[in-house]
Amino acid sequence: MNPSAQSVVAKPQALACPNCGGPVERRGFGYSITAVCPQCLTVLDASSPQLQILQKVEGAQNRRTPLIPLGSRGTLRGATYEVIGFQARAVEEDGETFEWEEYLLFNPYKGFRYLSQYDGHWNFITPLEAMPRSSQSRGQFPVFYDGRVYKHFSGGPATTTFVLGEFPWRVKTGDTVDTHDYVAPPYVLSAEITAGEINWSQGEYVPGSAIWKAFTLTGSAPPARGIYLNQPSPMAGNVGGIWRAFALMTAMLVALAIFFATFSRQETVFHNSYSYASGSTAEPSFVTPDFNLTGRPATLELGVNTDLDNNWTYFNFALVNEDTGQGYDFGREVSYYHGADSDGPWDEGSRGSTVMLPSVAPGKYYLRVEPEMDSGAVAYNLTLRHDVPNYTWFLIAFALLLIPPVWYTIRARGFETQRWMNSDHSPAGIDPAIADAFAGDN
């Protein structure tokens, strides 16, 4: 019963440029308001079939060639788009001119989208009908949209420096609009303000290689230089995860340390008291009675406690296995000095010391001891404890675990610092918490 709607809308024919007579192709069906002659770059009013001249371009010396030719089609976000318009726009900042390219994309069902390109950095841009909210009056303050906070990056008047192809609005070179960019990588919100009316759009960072693939362009995309305002940080996704992994592994380390502490026998296998005086004619070295180490190979801790007072003693030790004759030689200096000077009382060193032998096999052992000192005498005792928990490995493992998250955090901060160097806001003025927020999430 319904009349068929399958009528086909024909593409409008190319028209002749009223300036040079060359063909002006029209790809935007009925939407184009402005068309630019590809031959002489004259800007034409495309809203009527007469193609009135809006702007003649003096000379063609500033002609730019789009990286994606007009008429190219590509598939982005699951839809086919045709490049129907191209413009270059520029902002001036501290006497420097920054120029970027914009490609107008069209699909007769899905509408208009844009691509922007600056120094090899690309964005896929969708016009927004929503009005992102601002905490305070619009301008330098953050804006909120779709659950994200966008930080103000830069703002200023942007001037159209070159146009080619078709546009569904009036445009010519020299047109200027006020723009503001707000970033939440990989997204950027852009506000364009004309006569008090704000038009918002949302861009998402796209690598040049993805654009080349989408439009099946020859060669490869120009390499991206520098860090772009909404370029996702290669570290951003990792920093939080690496810290979480660090926390998890540290917890496992602590659990392991507690396990070892609980299951260490901490058995005192030998304890005795001795004394030594310098200048004695007696042989200073002696051996202790035998003692047995049982169970698994484990740590052996030797504790020395002395009564030294402004003096030192050097102890030479050898732990000898009675059965094999194999020995471990080691030594320890114990020194303790104290006194008082103009700064008040001071002390240095300690009366005691411990030596940890990491792994001693079970067996029958004795200890050879040989004290040395220049003058005076010392009374001391020796304590040997078997299977004592050792925390050195724990500290080393902790320090090693700390390296990746610290390295990533420093890298991520460096990336954000570089990003914000290009903004209107001096890096010194950036709250480090903001940089952290960007480095830490997403």
Next chain:
Amino acid sequence: MSQVSANCPSCGAPVQFRWSSAVETVCSFCHSILVRTDLDLRKVGQVADLPPDPSPITLWTEGTYRGKTFQVLGRIIYEWEGGGWNEWHIVFSDGSSGWLSDAQLQYAVSFLVTAPSSLPAAGAVTRGHQFEFNQVTYEVATITRASYKGVEGELPFPFYGKSNMLFADLRTAGRPFGTLDYSDPTPALYLGEWVEFEELQLRNLKQFEGWAAA
């Protein structure tokens, strides 16, 4: 709900109303604009040939919105200094009706609602003016003066010969949007939301030379 039939008072051709609540329709043979009264159909005007239109939507296009199927039964074409837009009159399978607007391929679905609070008069509405309807803050983003350019199919009200109409475009921080329509002495409020083309699962669309049907 049965379809209502009558004859065009101008050319005598059969006129069929697909939507029982339709107030106005356009005779598909002689393009007379017909307003339905209790007794008969009255010709109130004549539609000039509509300019070629690049909207992919057309009369009889079907789609789905929030799980309910609808069909486009009518249309109002507006024109303003920045171009034109279409308000497609959509009628749902349950007999309710709403609007699908298409402004340069930006789509929105809206419905006439009873304003929860009093609305400002045409002269008092300004850009930046904020309203709260159903806990959503709406802000007047633009004020558009538009004129009527054409009409097609069945409409829920008599609409003919209007010019210099005032619309206040209400935006929010998200998908909801609204329109304050000052076409009549009492302002009308339409509330709805922006939709993506593919969400509506539109069928029976126009075809474009060189483009695969969406």
